[in-house]
Amino acid sequence: MGRFIDLSHKIxxxxxxxxxxxxxxxxxxxNIKTHKYNNxxxxxxxxxxxxxxxxxHLIDDNxxxxxxxxxxxxxxxxxxxxxxxxxxxxxxxxxxxxxNNDITIFCTGHSSCYYQENYFTQYPVFETxxxxxxxxxxxKILGIDSPSPDKFPYEEHIKLFKNDILxxxxxxxxxxxxxxxxxxxxxxxxxxxAEASLVRAIAKIN
Amino acid sequence: MGRFIDLSHKIxxxxxxxxxxxxxxxxxxxNIKTHKYNNxxxxxxxxxxxxxxxxxHLIDDNxxxxxxxxxxxxxxxxxxxxxxxxxxxxxxxxxxxxxNNDITIFCTGHSSCYYQENYFTQYPVFETxxxxxxxxxxxKILGIDSPSPDKFPYEEHIKLFKNDILxxxxxxxxxxxxxxxxxxxxxxxxxxxAEASLVRAIAKIN
Numbered sequence: 389m390g391r392f393i394d395l396s397h398k399i400x401x402x403x404x405x406x407x408x409x410x411x412x413x414x415x416x417x418x419n420i421k422t423h424k425y426n427n428x429x430x431x432x433x434x435x436x437x438x439x440x441x442x443x444x445h446l447i448d449d450n451x452x453x454x455x456x457x458x459x460x461x462x463x464x465x466x467x468x469x470x471x472x473x474x475x476x477x478x479x480x481x482x483x484x485x486x487x488n489n490d491i492t493i494f495c496t497g498h499s500s501c502y503y504q505e506n507y508f509t510q511y512p513v514f515e516t517x518x519x520x521x522x523x524x525x526x527x528k529i530l531g532i533d534s535p536s537p538d539k540f541p542y543e544e545h546i547k548l549f550k551n552d553i554l555x556x557x558x559x560x561x562x563x564x565x566x567x568x569x570x571x572x573x574x575x576x577x578x579x580x581x582a583e584a585s586l587v588r589a590i591a592k593i594n
Numbered sequence: 595m596g597r598f599i600d601l602s603h604k605i606x607x608x609x610x611x612x613x614x615x616x617x618x619x620x621x622x623x624x625n626i627k628t629h630k631y632n633n634x635x636x637x638x639x640x641x642x643x644x645x646x647x648x649x650x651h652l653i654d655d656n657x658x659x660x661x662x663x664x665x666x667x668x669x670x671x672x673x674x675x676x677x678x679x680x681x682x683x684x685x686x687x688x689x690x691x692x693x694n695n696d697i698t699i700f701c702t703g704h705s706s707c708y709y710q711e712n713y714f715t716q717y718p719v720f721e722t723x724x725x726x727x728x729x730x731x732x733x734k735i736l737g738i739d740s741p742s743p744d745k746f747p748y749e750e751h752i753k754l755f756k757n758d759i760l761x762x763x764x765x766x767x768x769x770x771x772x773x774x775x776x777x778x779x780x781x782x783x784x785x786x787x788a789e790a791s792l793v794r795a796i797a798k799i800n
Contacts, residue, residue, distance in 0.1 A: 392664045392665060394664050396785040398786070399786040408629075409633060410635065414786070414788070421654075423614075427614075427615060428790065429639045430636070430639075432635065432636060433633050434635070435633055446626070448626050454605070454606070458600050574780060578602075578605055578794055579602040579603065580604070581605065583632040590664060
């Protein structure tokens with residue numbers, strides 16, 4: 389079966405949420421002492437924690453993540469080490485090796501700031517020429533260990549979406565797969581009627 | 595990569611929820627017209643729809659699904675056709691072929707009643723001797739297309755949990771894998787601080 393490495397942040401009370409979004413809440417609404425069973429109830433936006441976005445997050449196209457073919461959420465991964473870069477440029481990685489349908493992941497190191505105030509404000513951004521390369525290569529998913537590849541007005545986000553590239557955000561543990569040459573990514577969303585989904589993102593080492 | 599078959603019910607308003615549990619709610623709390631982005635918020639118990647239970651659902655052992663090794667949620671699957679049986683007995687399937695660590699799935703056909711009133715009341719149940727066999731064989735997960743392998747006071751549930759067997763409930767589309775000899779199951783839960791998790795359950799045909 390191969391070896392699996394978890395790339396997901398934990399969903400728990402106190403987890404960071406973007407300042408635009410409402411807070412999450414997780415609580416036991418039934419408990420063994422009173423009800424003879426435990427039942428946790430989760431109230432959360434679909435862009436909290438490790439999650440995957442589709443085009444309808446920013447484009448009024450009525451697409452629903454539940455209706456997207458599950459093959460779009462898994463495939464061979466490629467990872468690039470861009471730790472320390474505040475702007476990710478074309479010259480910062482070997483883009484030549486990216487293939488059609490790859491799940492392309494950038495390890496920026498920003499996940500180490502996940503519980504800090506600057507996580508949602510001071511993240512690294514991608515230059516347009518990098519996004520253009522990913523579009524030219526027709527990758528399947530862009531994966532990052534930060535909240536977004538760009539800032540308001542999110543033009544790179546929209547360009548990726550218009551080219552059918554999904555965005556997998558708030559990954560963690562990417563350092564654990566940096567030196568691994570061949571791996572697959574599983575990032576199956578919930579089958580939810582929404583423009584995004586919480587995801588358990590996993591790398592499978594072949 | 596193989597071929598993937600989705601075994602999950604859709605998460606959407608109007609989906610059925612057990613009468614013990616509070617209703618779910620899914621709504622756009624930000625929308626493109628007003629806020630320039632869509633953001634769906636989900637309020638739901640972790641035992642709604644297709645989900646996986648761990649022991650702390652019924653046993654006061656403080657286990658948390660986020661802390662369970664992800665290898666416990668994937669592995670080779672075996673499926674048995676028990677459609678039409680109201681009670682699943684040892685003689686209804688070839689239990690000899692079950693191996694240690696299998697993800698053992700029973701297709702009862704009950705998923706066709708998912709949107710009917712009797713889904714949570716008139717489901718097939720497993721005889722104790724079947725549960726004892728699964729424990730003896732040391733399977734990894736019991737998967738079913740119904741809400742539970744047993745009824746109150748859930749003695750079979752508790753026996754499975756005490757033997758470190760997880761329960762994957764409310765599967766669907768099992769008819770699509772009935773005639774497939776070799777497949778793997780992916781049923782990775784959210785990395786959530788809870789006794790269960792919503793799951794996108796998938797079969798991979800090798």
